[in-house]
Amino acid sequence: NMVEGERVDFSYNERLTYIDFNDYSERSNIYNLLFVSGYLTFDKTEDGKDYYKIPNKEVRNELKELFRRAILGKNNFNLKDVILLIEDMLNGSANEVEIKINQLLNSLSYYDINSGKEFSYHMYMMQLLDQANGNGFIVKSNRESGLGRPDIMIETYDRKRGAVIEIKIAKSEEEIEKKLEEAKKQIEEKQYAKELELDGIKEIKKYALVFYKKICKFECLENN
Numbered sequence: 653n654m655v656e657g658e659r660v661d662f663s664y665n666e667r668l669t670y671i672d673f674n675d676y677s678e679r680s681n682i683y684n685l686l687f688v689s690g691y692l693t694f695d696k697t698e699d700g701k702d703y704y705k706i707p708n709k710e711v712r713n714e715l716k717e718l719f720r721r722a723i724l725g726k727n728n729f730n731l732k733d734v735i736l737l738i739e740d741m742l743n744g745s746a747n748e749v750e751i752k753i754n755q756l757l758n759s760l761s762y763y764d765i766n767s768g769k770e771f772s773y774h775m776y777m778m779q780l781l782d783q784a785n786g787n788g789f790i791v792k793s794n795r796e797s798g799l800g801r802p803d804i805m806i807e808t809y810d811r812k813r814g815a816v817i818e819i820k821i822a823k824s825e826e827e828i829e830k831k832l833e834e835a836k837k838q839i840e841e842k843q844y845a846k847e848l849e850l851d852g853i854k855e856i857k858k859y860a861l862v863f864y865k866k867i868c869k870f871e872c873l874e875n876n
Contacts, residue, residue, distance in 0.1 A: 734784045741817075818838055
């Protein structure tokens, strides 16, 4: 995750215009905009490979807040609401979580978060849940765990409870159930809970989260 300090690889295009920047569904356009705005800096690895990074902690914190405001807008939960949402996740209250996320989606413009790609929904969920980071919870995104990178992992500071969330996008309302099953299968086959298990966490919830436009389905794996 870029805002967590990971390196960014993309092709810099000095010929991009403001019209190109209107297409935020292309990650390279976003990275180019951040670079020319000074939010990313150029560097090289020891073997001479080019990469980009956020220059310092101050810029990283500013970017986090910028993304949070841009993605969540005026309709975001406050910290108390987010903590209650995460508590529902950790307690296995999938139906309550689904209701709350759907309420949030219905308060937003569809175009505020949807580019037709998983990236926009993933960013929305991360900016929502990241508000609880440092307030009794650790929220991680795309961290290596098991045989892959789960979309979102959550754990409590006392390392007693945790959750893994895999996000999928459906192309139609009829495809939602299929995508739920794909997400569940992926969590198990790729052992996404492994990092939480290695941290000594005993109570781990595993969730499939599927979006279709302004509809979401949130289900817990049956073997939790």
